[in-house]
Amino acid sequence: MHAIDPGLTALAEGGDAYRDKFEPVYRRTTTAPNEQWQMDHTLLDVMILDDKQTPVRPWLTIVLDDYSRAVAGYALAVSAPTSERSALAFHQAASRKRHASWVVSGLPDVLYSDHGSDFTSARIEQVCLDLHVRLIHSRVGVPQGRGKIERFYRTITTELLPHLPGFIPHGTGGTPTSAPMLTLHQLDDVLERFIVDEYNERPHSATGTAPHARWRSGSFIPRMPAHSEDLDMLLLTATATRRVQRDGIRFASTRYVSPVLAAYVGEDVTVRYDPRDLGEIRLFRDSAFLCRAIAPERSSETITFADLQSARNTRRRALKQQLRSLSDVASSLPEDTRHRPAAAPLSPSEPDAPAPQSKRHRLRTYAND
Template sequence: MAITEEQKLQIALFRFSLVAPILNNQIEDISEYLETLASQVHDVPYYGKREYNAKTIRIWFYDYKKGGLDALKPKGRKDKGSSRVISSSLGEKIISYRQENPSISVMLLYEQMVKDGLFLRSQISYHSVYRFLAKRNLAKPLVEQSSSKVRKKFAYDEVNHLWQGDMMVGPYLYVNGKRKPTYLFAFIDDCSRLVTFARFDVEQNFESMKSIYVEALLRRGIPQVVYLDNAKVYRSTLFHEACARMGTAISHTEPYDAASKGKIERFFRTVRDRFLPLIPKKPSSLEELNNAFLRWLEEDYHRRIHSALKISPLDKYMSQASKIKVVDDPLWVNNLFLKREKRKVNNDSTISLYNQFYEVSSIFIGKRVEVRFDPKNMDKVMVYENDEFLEYGKLVSLADNAIIKRDYSLDNPEQKLSFHQASTQKGDS
C-alpha cells in the first residue's frame, strides 16, 4: 500500500522531534547526542520499530534547516524493485552475528557484516536486516542507553527559549441561563516569567487553546520550545505540525514534574491569590472577566518586582528584546493553525462545509480536496491539494445554491456547471 500524505507528515514530525533539540540549542555535545539516538530503537509512524545511524539524523537536521518540515517527509525508495530477500543460509549467519554481539544496535551490526563481506549494501538493505531480526525478537540490544545525560539542564537564561503552557479552572459564569465554568489558558516565558498571553474561555477545546497560543505568538514572538502536559488539546497533529513549521519543539515529558511546570503553576497560584479575590463573585460576562484579568495582568503582574528575578517580568523580557524572533507575517501564522477537512467538489463546482457552500473553479469538479478554514470566521476557505494551495473558496447563498442544484443537477444529472455559470444561465432564462 502506498504511503499517504498524512503518514508522510507523521514521519516528518517524528524526524523533527529528533533534530529539534539541536535546532533549539538544547544539546551541549551534538555528536554524543546523535550517537545516543543511533543506539536506540525508535517507534516510527508507518514504519514501526527502526534504528538510524548518526549520519542519517544529521542529514535530517540539515534538511530541515534548508527546506523546513516538508524536507523531512520521506521520498520514494531508490532501491524499489530490487531484491531484498534474505536466504535461509544468510539468515543463519545474521543470527550468528547477532548472538555474538547481543548488546550493539542493529545499525552497528549491519555495518560490521558489510565490512566483513557477508553481503553488499546493494544486495541487502539495513531495513531488511532489521525486519529479519525484529521478527525473531533479536532487534533490541540487551543494554539500552539514555539520552538524558546529553541534554542541558532545565534552565534557560534567554527569553522565548522556553514557554510553559497549561490551563486552570476559573470562576463560574451564567451563559444562556446555564451556570458554566471558565477555563484560563496561559503561556508563560520561562526566563522572564512574562505571560505571553492568557485568557478565560467557556470552552475547554483545541480552538480555544489555539486562539490564545496564536495571540501569544503575534504579541511576543516565536518560542524555541513549549512544555505542555498530555491533555488532548495539546496533542493535536495540527498543533504539532504548525509548531514544527515555525521551528518550535513541543515537549510532553514529565508533565507534572515541578521542574518543568513549576513556573506556570506558580502563576496560576498568583491568579488565585491576587486576581480572583478582586473580581465580583459572579462576573456578568466573559468579556467583563477577561477585561478585568488583562488589565490586572498588564498593570499589576507584569510590572511588579519578581522576588526571584529582582526585576519585573516585563522589564526582564524587554531587556532581551533584540533576541526575540518576531512574527513578520501574521497571516502565515494564522494559516498554519487553520482547521482541515477533506471534501469532494460537487458537480456545480461547490464544496459543502457545515451547512454552507463555497464556490471553487470548475476544473476541480469531482476532485477530492483539502479545505482549510477558521471555524470562528467562515466567510472564505482555503482549498489545497497534496499540501499545495489552489485557491480561496467563496461563500455562496445556501438558498440560491438549492435552487441552482434543483434546476440543473436533478433535471440534467450529467451536466457540470459551476455555481457562477448556472446562476448566470438561470438569470438569463
C-alpha cells in the same frame, strides 16, 4: 533515641510522597527571552454566566515565557481544554498584540507542556513542526517542572479572582461567595487588564525585575514566522467554506467586506477566525491567504463606499483590458477556413451554363426613317 528520617518515613508509606517532597528536581534555567515557553490549563475559582445565562466555571489556558515570567498569551473558555483552544492561546502569544504595551511576541525555541490530550494531539505537533518549535512534555504525573506557571495561577487566584462576583473560595466545595454576574467576554477584559497593566509591569519576586522589562532587556529580537499569515493558517479556527457574494462574505450572521473580494464574486473561500475577535476574519483560497475581511459594525477599521467603488472600477478595468487583449490576439490570427463548405461541383448531365455575353450597343431606329 534518634528520630526517624522523614524521608525514610515517606518512602515507607509508598506512593508519590517521597518523590514529591524529597527527590531532587532539575530546573532548566533559560538565558534569553523566548528560549522556552510553558503552556498549561487550569479551572478558575470563579463562576461566570454563559450564553444561556447559566453559571459555569471557566477554563484558562496560559502561555508563559520562562525567562522573563511574562505572560505571552492566554485563552478563556467555558468548555474543557482542546487542541483548538491551545492553538488560539499560542496564536495570541506569537502574534503582535493590539494592546500597544503588551510587547511579548515571536516564536519560542521550546514549548513545554504536560501530557494532556490537547497538547499531545497531531495538530499541535504539526504546528510546532511547521514553525520550527521543539515540543517537550513533562513526565506523566510529575508536575514539578511546571512550577513557574503554577505560581502565576496562584497569583490570579489570590489577587484577582477574590475581587470578582462569583468567586469560589478554596474549601467551599464550589460554592461562590456571591452570585455570578460576569460574562466570558467581561472576564476576558478584566484578565487582560490584570496581565498587561499589573502582572507584566511589576517586579517579579523571583527575578527582581518586571516581566516586560526583563523580556525587552538586551538586544533581543524575537523570531517571527516568514509570513504572519502562516500563524493564521496553522492556529486559527477554521470553518466550512463560504461563497463570496456581491456584498461580501456572510459568516456568523454578520457581513464581512474587503475590496479584494471584488475579483472573487461567486467563488468559494475558507474562513479562519479568532472567536475572541470577530471584528475581522481571514480568508483563504486553495490553502493560500487571500485577504482579511472586516465587519463594519464590529471592527474599528472602516471600508468606505469609495473603497468599494474603487475596487469595482479596478476589477472592471482589468476585465476590459483582458477582453481587449484577447480580441487583439483573435484578430491577428489567420482566417479559419477549415469548416467553410466547399462549392458544389456541376452534375455531368447538366449542360454547361452559357457564357455571359457582353452587352452590345445597337443603333436606335425610328418608324419614319
